[in-house]
Amino acid sequence: MISSRSTRRRYRVEIFLPVVAEIIHRAARSLISEAMAIQFGGRTIFDNLEGLYRSVTGAIVQDTITLIVTDTPPLTSQNVRKLKAALSGFRQKAAAALRQEELLLALTPIEHI
Numbered sequence: 001m002i003s004s005r006s007t008r009r010r011y012r013v014e015i016f017l018p019v020v021a022e023i024i025h026r027a028a029r030s031l032i033s034e035a036m037a038i039q040f041g042g043r044t045i046f047d048n049l050e051g052l053y054r055s056v057t058g059a060i061v062q063d064t065i066t067l068i069v070t071d072t073p074p075l076t077s078q079n080v081r082k083l084k085a086a087l088s089g090f091r092q093k094a095a096a097a098l099r100q101e102e103l104l105l106a107l108t109p110i111e112h113i
Contacts, residue, residue: 008074009109013040013087016051016104019064028098029066036070043070056101071110083107 015032019025029045036043046067055061075083087105095103 008076009080010074010112011072011080011083012106012108012110013070013072013083014106014108015068016106017066017068018098018100018103019048019066020098020100024098025066028094029068032068032094036068040070040072043068045069071112 013036017025017028017032033043033045046069049065049067051063051065053061053063072083084107087107091103091105095101
């Protein structure tokens with residue numbers, strides 16, 4: 001018999017937050033950090049990471065990012081769908097607020113060992 005636990009899986013949420021105007025970046029970093037700690041019980045932040053990306057014009061742009069990472073508790077497939085929808089809505093709003101063409105978020109299944 002398969003236990004109900006096997007239908008739940010942990011996920012890693014990664015938010016690649018561009019360092020824009022200092023006051024905007026600090027506010028966004030603080031809000032996201034607190035929300036992730038409240039929602040998922042913790043978070044890890046990596047500041048001042050260098051990145052390159054291709055803009056919509058085709059130019060290669062160098063930027064500095066803050067990576068905010070958290071792991072979810074085990075989630076059912078229904079909860080994963082809800083999380084994806086919430087992250088998608090967040091990504092659109094945050095990209096607009098930060099005046100970014102796109103904001104990279106990753107949701108990856110993980111296994112703690």
